[in-house]
Amino acid sequence: MSAPAPARERHFAHWPPGQPRHLTLPQTSLFYNLEVSAARYPDKTCIHYYGRDISYREVLRAAERLAGFLQGHCGVARGDRVLLYMQNSPQWVVAFYGIVRANAVVVPVNPMNKTDELRHYVSDSGATTIVVPQDLYPQVRPLVGEGGLAHVVVACYADALDAAAPHAPALVQAPREALQGPGVALWSDVMDRALEPGPLEVGPDDPCTMPYTSGTTGAPKGCVHTHRSVMCSAVGGVRWFGRSQDDVYLSVLPFFHVTGLTGSLHGPIYAGATMVVLTRWDRHAALLAIERQRVTVWQSISTMMIDFLAQPGLEGRDLSSLLVVRGGGAAMPQTVAEELLRRTGLRYVEGYGMSETMAATHINPPHRPKPQCLGIPVFDVDARIVDPDTLHELPAGEVGEIVVHAPQVMQGYWRPPEANEEAFVPLDGKRFLRTGDLARIDEDGYFFMADRLKRMINASGYKVWPAEVEALLYRHPAVQEACVIGAPDPHRGETVKALVVLRAEHRGTVDAAALLAWAHEHMAAYKAPRVIELVDELPKSGSGKVLWRELQEREWRSART
Known part of the structure; x- marks a missing residue:
């Protein structure tokens, strides 16, 4: 009689049907995904934004123009960090891909941050350039010339709209302002200049993006992710849920956060799918998007779903296009999940990840999800439950710390060096990330959150x-x-x-x-x-x-x- 499988291998019995256990990743930069989709589907809608369709050809052209400006006017060079400080919009998508086309590194910043908080991102990252919407320019203006920040590209959301956009929020409809100031360049002028970028030099092992997270110390720390680690999450998410170029994603989770960034932006672009982008969460706008654009994939969080299902008049509306509803960040209450199932016939599929892992390392199998569960380790993820003190692996049912070794794990923190000594541990010749989250593995190999070692509020x-x-x-x-x-x-x-x-x-x-x-x-x-x-x-x-x-x-x- 054979010995029982270790706790960390039990989930393979419930692996999504037809999926390989190993995922071969493209040996390219992330920008190549946009080039390929634009070559395959040039006139297909990449972004639907409050009534306007923007094609893959248009997004590619705009990203190249921004890259040319960043290199030719702002002096952005390979490996430089560029701050991206705005809400979901076509300009956000273009800016991310424009920055990586300039061979630089995207530093996404929560647009809710104020000047005092933003100052740390500027000084710590060493960025000399920032892309910002006009409504947030006042938060940036005091920082220009302070330290190294010298260039500000200011976008107007309304430039991405058609003439009539009745369901767009007032923030998005605000007309372009003729802003002036040290280092300021208007997005519209950048597009009109149409500067050509130099050669694309970066590859899979070059830094791509640096989302910030915090922890036991007061100052947030940058998580250095390569094109490979970002690619891993983007490709893996598309494959795990079996999506294709004919899917329509409701992209309402914030792009500055790794969950929305990989699942609602990079994944769709890799697949050549369409994104319906909302700048602000609005439950009625989300409903109209699902009905009119025939949304098939919605990545949500519990508070959004609670609000969506509570809106008056939802009974009888057409949600039949939805094929996948997924998310994470916080457990979905059982009553809300049951209401979603009643209205759509779909089970909410939860996952687990961190900024340090470029979103998910665990997702529930779509065919067999468990409620309020982190899921199972996805492609090529070695996840274990260990004793936090001894680091010895624990059997199923016992609570310990989640540690992960995976291709989507960051290279390390940008600063300080000692943070990496605390974050990583060697086990069986591999480098594992300590998550600080306490969990247990059930009899099927599914992971369930129990508590956390790290001091954090969700x-x-x-x-x-x-x-x-x-x-x-x-x-x-x-x-x-x-x-x-x-x-x-x-x-x-x-x-x-x-x-x-x-x-x-x-x-x-x-x-x-x-x-x-x-x-x-x-x-x-x-x-x-x-x-x-x-x-x-x-x-x-x-x-x-x-x-x-x-x-x-x-x-x-x-x-x-």
Whole structure:
């Protein structure tokens, strides 16, 4: 009688039918995907944007023109970092591919970030150029000439619209402004100049993009991803779900985040499919897109799906085109998944990944998904559950830390070097990434989240790192000490709460409401505290460290009573 398979191999019994276990990846740059799709389907719609169809030929031409400008006017050279700071739009798509066509590295930045937060991305990445929409230019303007930032390409969303776009939000319909300032170039002028780029020099092992994440330290860290690691997630997602050039994707998850970037942008372009792009989440606009554009693939998160299914008049609307509804970031509540199944006949397929892994390392098998489950390791992923202290592999059913070795894992953090020493461990001659997430493997080899080692708040799928929020709070002159924890929230799952000790001279003159208003002015909306509690002191260990876990547990315990 043969020995039972290790826990990490049990999922192969439930592997998606017809799929290979190994996926051979293209030995090309990511830009080549756009070139191939434009050559195969030049007149096919690449992007549908509030009523306007933009062809693959048009997207390719625009990306090449931006690349020519970045090289010829901004001096962008191979390996340079370029910030991309805007919301989903045709210009976002063109900018990403234009930057990599210029042999440079895309640094995607959450458009909710404010000037104080953006300053770190500029200084840490060493970027001299940024692409920004006109509504966010005021956030960038104070940084131009400060450090190395010298060039600002300013786009207007309305330039990508047809004359009539009744369902576009006001932000998108705002007419182009004749902005002027140091280093400013309008997107429309860049397109009109039509500068030709130099040769495409980068290949699979060159840096491609550098999304930022945070962690135990206050400052976000760049995750260095090559064209190969980005390609792995893009190709793997298309193959896992069996999609083709005739699919239509609802691309509403933010492109600055690795989940939306790989599943709702790079995947469709690799396949030659169509993307229906929404700049802002709007449940009615999403419904119209599904009905009118015959959307087949929708990558969503739980809060979007809850909102979508709750809209009045949904009963009787035509959702029959949908073939795949997938997502991750936070578990989908069972009642919502059941309502989706009732209305569409589709099961929500969840996955798991990180910025460090360019999105998914685990996805549920589409033919056999389990609810509120991370899924199984996808192509060529070696994922294990280990004891966090000894790193010994644990059997099925026991809770330990997820570690992964996979082609989509980043090369490492941009800075500082010691961060990589903490992030990676050698096992069986392989380099494994420590995720900081605690999980267990069930009898079928599926992974289920149990807890997390890392100090992180998951608010509606947005990852909020308390140390980063605390570092920003300390900039307020009244704050002596701050501890940020996650608090239960019926809509977001978790929300951000700060316990603050005021400096003696500000007690009685600064209240929680004033601190809340200041935080929302200086931080992205998703990470700014929703609740601030003023306290006389914070509990500390013998070595003087704030006992954040004690405060965290106390908060959740009080919510249950």
